[in-house]
Amino acid sequence: MHELSIIIDLVALCEKNAKEQNAKEIESLEIKIGRLSGVEPHYLESAYEFYKKGTICENAKLIIHVQNIVVQCNNCGEKNELDKNEFLCPKCGSNKLDVIDGEDMYLMRLTMK
Ligand SMILES: [Zn+2]
Numbered sequence: 001m002h003e004l005s006i007i008i009d010l011v012a013l014c015e016k017n018a019k020e021q022n023a024k025e026i027e028s029l030e031i032k033i034g035r036l037s038g039v040e041p042h043y044l045e046s047a048y049e050f051y052k053k054g055t056i057c058e059n060a061k062l063i064i065h066v067q068n069i070v071v072q073c074n075n076c077g078e079k080n081e082l083d084k085n086e087f088l089c090p091k092c093g094s095n096k097l098d099v100i101d102g103e104d105m106y107l108m109r110l111t112m113k
Contacts, residue, residue, distance in 0.1 A: 003043040006105065007051045014110060015056050023112035026060035030109040034067045034102035041066060069102035 014026045033039045041064045048062050069082040075094035087097050 003039060003047040004051065006039060006044065007047045010048075010107065011051065011055050011057050013107060014060070014112075017110055018056050018112050021112060025113055026057045027111040027113055028061040028063060028109075029057065029107065029111075030063040030065065031105060032065045032067050032108050033105045035069050036099065036103045037105045039105050065108065067102045070100050071097040072100050073097055 010029070010031070014029060018024070018026060033041055033044070044064065045062060048057075052058050052060065070079065071082055071087070071089075072079045073089040073092060073094055074096035075089065076092040078089060078091040079100070080090050088095055089097060
């Protein structure tokens with residue numbers, strides 16, 4: 001399961017950070033998931049609930065932000081958020097678009113004590 005391996009990496013990252021900061025516990029972790037990342041927030045949550053037991057994240061709240069796809073048009077320079085997987089510039093109709101956000105998943109914030 002793809003989502004479980006993400007959680008395993010995420011918890012490892014939390015443990016590393018906590019160790020560096022001498023923290024005993026993670027209170028919350030906030031992550032951003034791009035719509036194009038292929039990560040399902042719902043599956044990610046279940047994987048987290050399953051995996052966090054006994055780890056430093058046992059009592060930590062997982063907060064997920066879903067990032068829409070943001071593209072910049074190579075033709076007219078317009079920046080837009082796409083709500084569908086339709087890669088056309090809403091302004092000029094060009095398909096020469098660069099994805100500038102919404103592709104990755106990353107850790108935004110970690111609170112610990
Ligand atoms: Zn355009």
